[in-house]
Amino acid sequence: MKKTIHVLKEEYAEIRAGRANPAVLDKVRVDYYGTPTPINQMAAVSVTEARTLTIQPWDVSTVRSIEKAIQASDIGINPQSDGKIIRLIFPPLTEERRKEIVREISKMGEDAKIAIRSVRRDAIEKLKALKKSSEITEDDLKQGEKKIQDLTDKFCKEIDQIAQDKDKEIMEI
Structure with missing residues (x-):
């Protein structure tokens, strides 16, 4: 992540x-x-x-x-x-170009969130495989899923903040 x-x-x-x-x-x-x-x-x-x-x-x-x-x-x-x-x-940016860049920034941010969620899915699948092979308990599985979800939420918020900062930078120039 x-x-x-x-x-x-x-x-x-x-x-x-x-x-x-x-x-x-x-x-x-x-x-x-x-x-x-x-x-x-x-x-x-x-x-x-x-x-x-x-x-x-x-x-x-x-x-x-x-x-x-x-x-x-x-x-x-x-x-x-x-x-x-x-x-x-570098020429100064037009308002239209700024809006286009902001759209690109949003798309990149969304792609990053998709990648984060993919990492979450892979981690949960590994936990379930460990549970299936009796290496961890049901409680461990639930705790692990909660930790992974908390990490996912934290990183998604960070991506939102980074994208918001970049949007602000583009629109202020």
């Missing part, structure tokens, strides 16, 4: 929210001598202004391939290059 929360936070970090965030480049891979390589392993990525991300490759010959990889990705930003440094300027 903790892993589900961790994955959700990573997904939320990748959402382009009108301000520069290096996490949007985490999924972008550049063909570097035949190997798909993450940008942060071949360049210094930094936020220079609120809406500008700067990518300074350690090997200047890779500037063009980094640009192509960013254009081919689905982050929706065109890179601007001077031959040595690549700049990504």
Whole structure:
């Protein structure tokens, strides 16, 4: 369940929210001598202004391939290059785009809750299997089910809070 929360936070970090965030480049891979390589392993990525991300490759010959990889990705930003440094300027979000992002956030949160409930189902099935093989008693089974349900409720509330915080962040920008 903790892993589900961790994955959700990573997904939320990748959402382009009108301000520069290096996490949007985490999924972008550049063909570097035949190997798909993450940008942060071949360049210094930094936020220079609120809406500008700067990518300074350690090997200047890779500037063009980094640009192509960013254009081919689905982050929706065109890179601007001077031959040595690549700049990504994030446009301000429109109200329509904000609402679309909020819908995506809600869907991701719901998917995370489904994953949590799936973990709950698997755990309860294991408890029932232990009961069936007489390794635990009926009381142990009931206590275990209650603990698992309490954990599930706790993690679902945490997901709701994380999603609500991200919604608020998007709508305030």
